[in-house]
Amino acid sequence: xxxxxxxxxxxxxxxxxxxxxxxxxxxxxxxxxxxxxxxxxxxxxxxxxxxxxxxxxxxxxxxxxxxxxxxxxxxxxxxxxxxxxxxxxxxxxxxxxxxxxxxxxxxxxxxxxxxxxxxxxxxxxxxxxxxxxxxxxxxxxxxxxxxxxxxxxxxxxxxxxxxxxxxxxxxxxxxxxxxxxxxxxxxxxxxxxxxxxxxxxxxxxxxxxxxxxxxxxxxxxxxxxxxxxxxxxxxxxxxxxxxxxxxxxxxxxxxxxxxxxxxxxxxxxxxxxxxxxxxxxxxxxxxxxxxxxxxxxxxxxxxxxxxxxxxxxxxxxxxxxxxxxxxxxxxxxxxxxxxxxxxxxxxxxxxxxxxxxxxxxxxxxxxxxxxxxxxxxxxxxxxxxxxx
Amino acid sequence: xxxxxxxxxxxxxxxxxxxxxxxxxxxxxxxxxxxxxxxxxxxxxxxxxxxxxxxxxxxxxxxxxxxxxxxxxxxxxxxxxxxxxxxxxxxxxxxxxxxxxxxxxxxxxxxxxxxxxxxxxxxxxxxxxxxxxxxxxxxxxxxxxxxxxxxxxxxxxxxxxxxxxxxxxxxxxxxxxxxxxxxxxxxxxxxxxxxxxxxxxxxxxxxxxxxxxxxxxxxxxxxxxxxxxxxxxxxxxxxxxxxxxxxxxxxxxxxxxxxxxxxxxxxxxxxxxxxxxxxxxxxxxxxxxxxxxxxxxxxxxxxxxx
Numbered sequence: 001x002x003x004x005x006x007x008x009x010x011x012x013x014x015x016x017x018x019x020x021x022x023x024x025x026x027x028x029x030x031x032x033x034x035x036x037x038x039x040x041x042x043x044x045x046x047x048x049x050x051x052x053x054x055x056x057x058x059x060x061x062x063x064x065x066x067x068x069x070x071x072x073x074x075x076x077x078x079x080x081x082x083x084x085x086x087x088x089x090x091x092x093x094x095x096x097x098x099x100x101x102x103x104x105x106x107x108x109x110x111x112x113x114x115x116x117x118x119x120x121x122x123x124x125x126x127x128x129x130x131x132x133x134x135x136x137x138x139x140x141x142x143x144x145x146x147x148x149x150x151x152x153x154x155x156x157x158x159x160x161x162x163x164x165x166x167x168x169x170x171x172x173x174x175x176x177x178x179x180x181x182x183x184x185x186x187x188x189x190x191x192x193x194x195x196x197x198x199x200x201x202x203x204x205x206x207x208x209x210x211x212x213x214x215x216x217x218x219x220x221x222x223x224x225x226x227x228x229x230x231x232x233x234x235x236x237x238x239x240x241x242x243x244x245x246x247x248x249x250x251x252x253x254x255x256x257x258x259x260x261x262x263x264x265x266x267x268x269x270x271x272x273x274x275x276x277x278x279x280x281x282x283x284x285x286x287x288x289x290x291x292x293x294x295x296x297x298x299x300x301x302x303x304x305x306x307x308x309x310x311x312x313x314x315x316x317x318x319x320x321x322x323x324x325x326x327x328x329x330x331x332x333x334x335x336x337x338x339x340x341x342x343x344x345x346x347x348x349x350x351x352x353x354x355x356x357x358x359x360x361x362x363x364x365x366x367x368x369x370x371x372x373x374x375x376x377x378x379x380x381x382x383x384x385x386x387x388x
Numbered sequence: 389x390x391x392x393x394x395x396x397x398x399x400x401x402x403x404x405x406x407x408x409x410x411x412x413x414x415x416x417x418x419x420x421x422x423x424x425x426x427x428x429x430x431x432x433x434x435x436x437x438x439x440x441x442x443x444x445x446x447x448x449x450x451x452x453x454x455x456x457x458x459x460x461x462x463x464x465x466x467x468x469x470x471x472x473x474x475x476x477x478x479x480x481x482x483x484x485x486x487x488x489x490x491x492x493x494x495x496x497x498x499x500x501x502x503x504x505x506x507x508x509x510x511x512x513x514x515x516x517x518x519x520x521x522x523x524x525x526x527x528x529x530x531x532x533x534x535x536x537x538x539x540x541x542x543x544x545x546x547x548x549x550x551x552x553x554x555x556x557x558x559x560x561x562x563x564x565x566x567x568x569x570x571x572x573x574x575x576x577x578x579x580x581x582x583x584x585x586x587x588x589x590x591x592x593x594x595x596x597x598x599x600x601x602x603x604x605x606x607x608x609x610x611x612x613x614x615x616x617x618x619x620x621x622x623x624x625x626x627x628x629x630x631x632x633x634x635x636x637x638x639x640x641x642x643x644x645x646x647x648x649x650x651x652x653x654x655x656x657x658x659x660x661x662x663x664x665x666x667x668x669x670x671x672x673x674x675x676x677x678x679x680x681x682x683x684x685x686x687x688x689x690x691x692x693x694x
Binding site for chain 1: 393396397400401403404500504506508509518519527528530531532598600607642643646663667670671
């Protein structure tokens with residue numbers, strides 16, 4: 001009844017066409033909870049759902065509908081799902097995919113339909129540079145920035161000789177190039193492994209023979225888990241490991257256990273970061289999801305919904321006015337759990353990056369501890385290529 | 389590159405090969421005897437890894453965990469054999485591939501329903517967590533040495549079983565000529581049930597042993613099934629001896645491609661080219677080996693059917 005009264009009032013004021021008061025704002029969420037990115041996808045879903053719950057299922061105080069469908073990490077299926085959301089459900093916002101290939105696959109249809117895509121995780125260089133688009137907003141990070149921060153960490157730690165290791169595919173090379181963009185020491189060896197490799201004994205022997213000061217690895221998901229377990233078992237514990245935050249977040253820690261201790265990693269957020277609202281977010285997350293610490297993925301998914309909420313509030317629920325929605329999104333007037341949030345000209349965040357280290361918390365649980373700020377207000381390397 | 393480095397890499401290749409053998413031995417017998425392609429073999433490997441990880445964490449005993457995982461996986465495999473696989477023997481390879489692929493999907497979803505989508509913790513037994521000094525300047529992971537030992541023992545045991553026991557004779561008879569064995573009064577169906585559960589036990593053992601050094605997660609069985617299939621093709625389908633030799637070959641070729649090839653290429657080629665070519669060649673080394681063997685010996689190194 002309250003809703004009806006509210007609608008009637010709005011009608012009486014003549015502010016909104018009837019359709020807007022009746023139709024909820026539709027958010028198309030492409031979930032990634034099965035397939036190769038299931039773990040990360042589940043984290044993102046949990047972040048979304050916590051934000052949706054806290055907002056009472058509304059956006060900017062207006063009724064909203066959050067459509068959630070799994071596409072199993074397959075870019076082709078992501079594309080089909082995005083088209084279904086566009087044609088059948090007439091969505092007003094889109095978000096969800098975990099991997100860059102899916103983000104690149106769904107982009108063109110969404111941009112053509114003038115539906116804002118707020119990325120809750122991938123920040124492909126294409127969208128940060130040449131293919132930047134007014135309808136794409138990265139609420140997360142640009143893919144290379146974690147590696148750039150890690151390169152800076154290596155300099156600060158005084159590592160002069162390093163071995164770098166990544167899978168032999170384009171993203172692997174991109175990430176190592178991101179590292180080398182800021183790292184000033186020598187690269188003793190750059191090892192590219194098979195995608196999906198199980199056994200890393202050969203590479204670990206190479207590392208031992210090379211005697212580097214430290215090792216930087218970009219090995220997503222299971223590859224990282226295999227590598228860390230075998231690295232520590234192989235007695236290389238004394239050669240420090242540096243990784244982008246993805247390889248040392250709560251999901252990986254839960255699967256590897258003790259060998260994670262002491263791994264240095266970089267991210268734009270940490271659960272013990274002193275930012276307004278962050279402690280409350282972490283506490284609410286742990287309460288809702290049986291005590292587990294949120295990952296970066298959950299934190300940025302939470303932020304993504306909050307960014308939509310603020311934009312809808314700013315336009316008074318009139319999401320049909322896309323120009324106004326874009327302007328409101330671009331202002332990013334929401335309380336991010338990472339602190340002040342601001343976009344650069346390519347609509348990728350200009351933000352701090354932090355060094356974290358895996359340690360035990362007061363209750364003996366393995367988790368990341370914030371060490372220091374590595375980069376302040378850092379913008380990605382591709383912004384110059386963006387003509388927008 | 390010095391002698392110690394070479395020795396270490398040879399040990400690595402041997403260890404990887406023996407793990408592949410545990411998986412391939414069951415696969416090659418099932419395929420060889422009943423001409424049945426069982427893609428779900430990898431799911432049994434996954435079951436072994438998950439069960440062992442779970443039991444190890446709650447009981448604290450690694451040996452107990454491995455044994456329980458094997459027993460439970462054998463029980464699962466027995467049910468599968470009676471309900472599904474047995475019906476697939478007379479069907480064509482396509483039906484077998486489709487049905488057992490369906491089993492993979494069901495197994496993956498079942499694991500997800502029970503344990504969730506995230507990889508689970510499979511700790512290394514504390515006593516074996518660190519390295520031991522094999523030589524003054526060759527520390528080697530203690531756990532990998534145990535893998536080597538267990539792999540060799542099991543290979544020996546399976547070899548004895550197949551080549552020097554009555555059951556093994558029936559198995560070999562079924563593998564070399566099934567129809568003839570049936571005419572001679574061998575109950576090939578029963579032999580097959582035995583072989584299927586033996587294969588399941590070996591797959592579970594491999595999974596349980598690989599857990600502490602790899603990610604215990606959904607899809608782990610599919611990832612290792614591919615090199616295992618290469619092993620049985622190279623070795624000759626149905627031959628345990630072939631699977632053993634081929635597993636070691638594949639393990640060594642794989643390690644050589646990753647460890648020795650890059651420095652060699654760098655010595656003879658411009659750095660940029662070597663950097664691109666090395667990982668690409670290492671990735672296909674195993675398949676080059678398979679192609680070469682198939683050209684020279686189309687039925688594999690030790691064909692079971694003469």
